[in-house]
Amino acid sequence: MRRPFMGLILILLLGTISVRVPAVTAQTTADTRIDVVLVIDNSGSMKQSDSHDNRFSAAKLFTDLLATNDQVGLVSLGDRDSTKTIMTLTQVTGFAQQMWDQMGVIARPKDLSEWTYMGGAIDLSATVMDSAAHHNQQRAVIFLTDGLPTYRDEDRAVQEDKMRSGLDRLKQAGVKIFPIALGAGADRNFLDQTFARPTHGLLYPAENADQLLNVYIQILARLQDGRYVDSYPVIDNTDAFLANVTPEQKIQQVNFVFPGYNGTVPTLKNLLLPDSPTSAMDKLLHPEDPNWSMWVVRPEYVPKLNGEWRMTLESNSQQNPMIAVLKSDLRARLVEPVASLPSDDQTVRYYPAGRPLLLRAGVLDPSNRFAKRVPLRITMQQPQLWDSLSPADGGSGADLSPDDGEDATEYDRPMQPGNYQLQLNISPSDSHVQLHKAYDIVVEALPTMQVQTEPAGQLQVNEPIKVHVQWALDGKPVTMPQADILMAVKRDDRVITTIPLHPDSEGTWTGEYTPPESAQYQFALTAHADWQATDRGPRHYTDYLEVNYDAHKQPLVEVSVNDTDDRVNTLNNGIQRTVAFRSYSDQPVQLHVSVAGIPGATVFPSTLEVGPHETGNRTVTVISPAALHSGAWKAHLTINGDAQVHLNATDLPISFSINGWLTRNRWVFLLVILALILTLRRVREAMGDFVSRNVELLRYGRR
Template sequence: MRILCLGLFVLTVAAHAGESDLRVLIDVSGSMRQNDPHGLRIPALKLLLELLPPATRAGVWLFSETPENLISLAPVDRQWKNAAGEAAQRIHSRGRYTDIEKALQTVIADWEAPGEDRHIILLTDGMLDVAPDPALDSASRNRIERQLIPRLQALGARIYTIALSDQADHHLMRQLAIATDGWNETARSAEQLQRAFLKIVQKATPREGLPLRDNRFTVDANVREFSLLVFRRPESPATELIRPDATRWSAADHPDTVHWHPEDGFDLITVDQPMPGPWQLAARLDPDNQVMIVTDLQLKTAALPNHLAAGETLAVRAELTEHDRRITREHFLGLVKFQLLQKGPEEVQKTLIPAPEEAGVFSAATKLEKPGIYTFEVTVDGKTFQRVRKQRIEVLALPVATEVIPPRAAGEPLIVRLTPDPERIDPATFEAAALIASASDPPREMPFSSGNEAFWELPLSAPEAKRRLTVNFHIQARDREGNPLQVHLRPIELEPSQFQTHSTEADKAPQPTAKPIDWLWSGLIAAGVNLILGGAGFFGWRKLRQHARQRQEQLLNRLTT
């Protein structure tokens, strides 16, 4: 059986478990005097800092030839945000070089083992530049591609890059983003930079939201806090927020329970214990305006992969939870409607239906044929409450198809096959190599070989230790007109099981006879220990479970009456 790396991506329901780790790198090289003469980085960084949720550990570094910590790495709270906002004023443009390699190495120095929920935002305006000698620049780039990217992958870090000018190293920025399943943005103005930071922080630290339609949204009694982001243009009138009782608030006139943060280009308004009912925003309509909330009644969806190949299918799954417990009560879920709105080159609206294998989970599948940027919006309407989550992905028109062919028999290698699109690539110019690494082994480079010009293959034997392998691709090719192509293929991961056949000689060999176990005495001993140590824990667990179930029943009864 052959496994094509084009297929079905099943997105299991998940939420960020634990603390997100976000590290921001800001370029302060001298070229920023031309590309950011008005200090656009400062208000944009302030927006990013204000949008970070509490369950985040964050820090900011400035970099040119030597990285400098601007904002200490620490848990995010109001005190940290206030101090970070003041520190952002120290962003400058006095550096000499743009040493991206050293900047990335600095911010990951304390990551010694693989982890989850790790994110790095890299903002730069120029090419990689470490010294006057171009050979040193080339050597640094080579180390990033062949050593640092595999290291970032092994650590579980995603890189989000923002290019602040057309002179930025777009090839390297895109390579870093695709290799780590991060994201790549280009910003040419203050407004674009703020929105680029918004898109990236939404990916790194996604938050619960309320649907905002025609500047109106409805707050239910389960919302403890909401934050409203409103983008403004220079000619826009002052933003006003209208409560359900018709009281009007503004940046100049609002109660102490409201935190109103005005900056050039946006307002961020946080309301604690908001009044339930319909709210209205008096401001210019903007598709990026949004309402983020803190609540125990949550819509949870899985994070989408940031990059897919054209032709792949997404299976989107969603659920409602209360205090992180999935809601499965049929009567309540019968009153709730889950919708998927797909925007982009192909626009689709679907109703999520109950997943047959899991109570309380709703799903829908969508196939993505056309390349481009897509937005997926999952909403739930429970009549007395609404929730929304938005995610963006890029569908890539890859000029090379990737295929994994399992071993044909025991002892034979697995085959990784590359098939260039003959209409887009001149096969005579095609050269490919794989950079193979694991969490504990250094990367090793292996070339692909071809017996013809239709496909190129690389045989791989099973690693001695059963480790997952990550395969990155380095490709050189030209199109039919002779122009060089920049080919960014997504890396593939090979599990130890993929190196096995369905039936091996080891499976057929007789298994050694185990020494008989005296099950009577073992059972008596285990029962006594469990009775002594587990009794109190069992009754405590049962009491907590009953309390959580009663609390959820009370909430559902309130929502359905």
């Protein structure tokens, strides 16, 4: 059963260790070197807070565990005269570590101060950090104190200026401050708000000086990639099982640290490694301190470490705390929630209250790529223990892409405001030695996405779903200055595609997706937002929201009519029109045809049967028994389809003309006129004959 540090073996899986031996050179492109300045409080209150000088033992162990080419400096915190630089930023080598120990560089000063000139110590830390010819990417100040800043009146203004100036210089250089608040006298809120949060560091409380060894190791594991912490008990004075190291863990270096207990340090009597069934003591080196001892596995034996380890320990306690220090080529990464400094995996995460907690994680291999199919487990450790989650990389749930090395899951409970710490474990579940990292999450009131989708009803073919995002805080709309929003489109819990959303000038982010078919869709939106909290400062954080959309797409039937401007006397015999169609439906479709704009008119046939995906023509006849006035007529065929289909048009215009009375009876007129002409012709001929006869008679009568 897992237990607290004092009573457990703490297995610290740390980076490349070079303690008085040549460091192992990792075959990796990742740069894990660090720059660290240790600030140690040597004010008078330390007589009570740390009567056994554990702070110097812990700092000494910290420097011994640093890797070759790391850089370390040392500042002593006291009054105006005793606050000074003990060591400028110096490159770590095995020889340098030996010299520091032999010369007592990290040791209690002769006299302790009555004052705590923190302003001067911060200013000196910035100067020490700048003193090296080159700088490593990861840079930090570890600031140990048991109280608040205290100054003589005549020095207060100068010290406060140095505090502001030193903090500004450290922040500009990207240096994080990790304050260690020792005992009840340390003001944790002051140290957190003044040092940790503004520099993206983290406050580490230590209830007493006995915890300092563990605290310093925890900070080192946080600062350097490839270092991890685990714990489990070991029994003394017997051939006891120690660990089972597996090849999948890619461990390169192993050290053992035995913390002292009640003034004594346990002694390692024998060690059995996989390649040494009798004793491996000749493969160890042994640096020590009055409060701890350390055994280092020689680098040349590292390739043979996989397998079972056993040990015999001699001590005054049945169960003894032990720290095993290892290096792995695997580097844990918590991708979501995003780090407050995106380039620094170990900075605090911020997350909006009320949202389920999105978790995406992976493991970087030596080539700086996400390794695939590495078993991960995530467990919320604080403020209380939650059930462990096993994220997946199958393109379902909260995972954006299958088999890309980034696994995803979520705690589906709404997160309440507060400070949380979760543990990311990158070891197989059956591994005895566990490689895990701790991540800190601050849940607080932050703006969250408010999503609207349109259209709300059924979609037409080729019509997109539009997703609009705005932001609100405490139920009130706010303007988000900057956010990157990625929308994953899912169907049947599988990611189909991802679409970025783009902002407009009014602060609305919009994206579109055109579904290929009717289905239940889900839009999973991940936002990386930058918000300026007026009372807390800038926040770079993750917001995550899932929206369901039921896309019922109506099959489309395209219809049109071939219209000709007929001239007819009546519609008793009807006019014909050709209706063209093209169906996109998988099912047969019935089109119901009627006519509007013509009194008493009907259409035959009134129903057109269209087969699945059919393209063709149908002829319909429009008939009306009514006496229609002469002139041009404008009407339309009305098309109605089945409820499950969508028509591109429902009104198809048609036109025709009804002839007037003269036009309708023109042949009668022609016949009458012809008859009149013939009649007149005959009358004319008859009159001519009559006149001719009478003229002849008159002529003969005169004779």
